[in-house]
Amino acid sequence: MILEESVLLVGAGGLGCGAALALAAAGLRHLVVVDDDVVEESNLHRQVLHKNAAVGMPKAQSLAATLAQRYPSVEVTQMQTRFDATSAARLLQGCAALVDASDNFRTKFLCNDAAVLARIPLVHAAVAGLRGQLLTVAAGGRPCYRCLFEDLPPPDAGVGPPAGPLGPVPGVLGALQGTEAMRFLRGAPAFVGRLLQYDAASLSMRLVRLRPNPHCAVCGTRPTILGLDPSAYSMQRSSP
Amino acid sequence: MSGLDPQAVGRYSRQIALPEVGSLGQARILAARIVLVVDGLVAETAARYLAGAGVCRFRSMARGSGLGDLAGVLAELNPDARVEAWPWPLEGTAWVSALEEQTVVLRVGFDDDAMVRAAVRVAVPVVAVRTDAASIDVLSLRRHGPCPHLCLDVPACLSNATESDPGISVLAGALAACEILDIVLRQAGPRARHLRLVLGPGEEPLAQDIPWAPECCACGGGASEARIPQQKLHD
Numbered sequence: 001m002i003l004e005e006s007v008l009l010v011g012a013g014g015l016g017c018g019a020a021l022a023l024a025a026a027g028l029r030h031l032v033v034v035d036d037d038v039v040e041e042s043n044l045h046r047q048v049l050h051k052n053a054a055v056g057m058p059k060a061q062s063l064a065a066t067l068a069q070r071y072p073s074v075e076v077t078q079m080q081t082r083f084d085a086t087s088a089a090r091l092l093q094g095c096a097a098l099v100d101a102s103d104n105f106r107t108k109f110l111c112n113d114a115a116v117l118a119r120i121p122l123v124h125a126a127v128a129g130l131r132g133q134l135l136t137v138a139a140g141g142r143p144c145y146r147c148l149f150e151d152l153p154p155p156d157a158g159v160g161p162p163a164g165p166l167g168p169v170p171g172v173l174g175a176l177q178g179t180e181a182m183r184f185l186r187g188a189p190a191f192v193g194r195l196l197q198y199d200a201a202s203l204s205m206r207l208v209r210l211r212p213n214p215h216c217a218v219c220g221t222r223p224t225i226l227g228l229d230p231s232a233y234s235m236q237r238s239s240p
Numbered sequence: 241m242s243g244l245d246p247q248a249v250g251r252y253s254r255q256i257a258l259p260e261v262g263s264l265g266q267a268r269i270l271a272a273r274i275v276l277v278v279d280g281l282v283a284e285t286a287a288r289y290l291a292g293a294g295v296c297r298f299r300s301m302a303r304g305s306g307l308g309d310l311a312g313v314l315a316e317l318n319p320d321a322r323v324e325a326w327p328w329p330l331e332g333t334a335w336v337s338a339l340e341e342q343t344v345v346l347r348v349g350f351d352d353d354a355m356v357r358a359a360v361r362v363a364v365p366v367v368a369v370r371t372d373a374a375s376i377d378v379l380s381l382r383r384h385g386p387c388p389h390l391c392l393d394v395p396a397c398l399s400n401a402t403e404s405d406p407g408i409s410v411l412a413g414a415l416a417a418c419e420i421l422d423i424v425l426r427q428a429g430p431r432a433r434h435l436r437l438v439l440g441p442g443e444e445p446l447a448q449d450i451p452w453a454p455e456c457c458a459c460g461g462g463a464s465e466a467r468i469p470q471q472k473l474h475d
Binding site: 022023041129130165166167169175176178182189196200201203204205207 | 250251252253254255257258259260261281285286288289290291292293294313316317318319378380405406407408409410411413414415417418419421422433435437439440441443444445447
């Protein structure tokens with residue numbers, strides 16, 4: 001079944017490639033891909049829409065080209081820019097869902113806040129090593145990503161030599177994102193308010209139900225985040 | 241980084257840095273031989289991710305039209321990837337020749353006793369995948385059984401393949417690739433695992449070990465033809 005709505009895909013890396021494949025295969029007609037990075041050799045083991053010859057090419061461009069080759073019916077708009085507080089609202093215009101395929105906390109919180117404020121559904125995912133997680137946030141949240149994680153971590157959180165993930169793991173989570181986004185657009189999401197956790201080492205998945213946090217800064221009963229302030233998404237900002 | 245050339249070290253550096261992989265694990269991935277039984281989007285997606293991760297040798301037993309496309313797609317991802325065509329379907333002992341010296345078999349749909357028996361006989365693990373419009377079953381059968389022949393009512397749920405949502409097929413392919421790599425990396429002994437994911441509100445994933453049935457005629461105590469000498473358990 002072809003869907004005419006547009007989906008905004010933030011990130012054209014491991015999660016983004018998996019999501020794009022699933023979205024295109026499932027019949028999405030319009031995909032907007034946002035990424036300001038270029039393809040590196042160390043990306044290739046997991047970012048399967050970037051060909052070996054694409055090293056050095058902008059990721060958004062590379063993903064769009066490969067996807068068009070495999071699924072010519074998909075119209076891909078590539079935005080070689082960063083999804084940030086100044087560009088988020090503009091990029092979200094006209095999109096029916098946001099797929100957060102980013103690889104950093106700053107962008108994940110921004111995606112959540114932007115989607116909740118714009119009342120657009122969000123499908124979040126994250127991977128590390130052989131594990132990953134996924135959460136669907138309904139329009140307006142309740143619950144949302146901040147209900148669970150509240151705020152950006154300290155600036156030095158997660159710092160260290162990059163390792164992983166195992167190649168197909170972001171493919172699993174990305175494909176889940178794409179599938180879930182399509183199911184949302186068709187009115188039947190599976191993971192709203194439920195955190196799905198995947199462990200490739202044990203071939204297992206489990207679901208954790210989330211409750212809305214009444215004190216959530218963006219979707220709580222008295223929200224304090226009413227707009228996207230660029231300074232609020234800086235990793236140099238110290239935690240409150 | 242013993243056994244890996246500098247180009248491979250650079251390309252697979254993030255994967256090698258994982259404690260579950262390391263240079264030895266990456267070498268195993270590079271040396272793996274994967275059989276894809278039946279073409280389609282599940283097999284294509286799994287092959288993309290496996291080639292990306294470093295698998296270079298594929299044996300494709302397809303219905304015909306997909307092979308050329310797959311070889312080209314994989315070569316663009318991984319210039320060292322090669323796809324060898326084998327006829328399908330096979331009968332009886334021809335499966336033994338097809339599966340000998342292969343590392344893992346990916347089977348889409350599961351209604352093939354002859355393939356199961358051959359896989360058990362030559363001690364090749366099988367990852368079987370079934371999808372429909374809203375669910376996925378992944379069955380991982382490590383060497384020497386358990387197998388789905390009698391061990392559980394898995395054939396009933398795996399063989400009834402119906403038309404799948406293509407997005408779900410992509411997901412299933414990625415899941416299969418993860419499990420295949422885990423088998424390649426661990427080279428572990430017998431284990432069987434079943435993951436069932438139903439994409440619907442309120443549905444819980446099912447992940448379970450499959451017990452071995454001693455009476456199984458393919459891998460159990462009565463399967464004298466299928467039993468493998470003990471020394472091959474650790475090859």
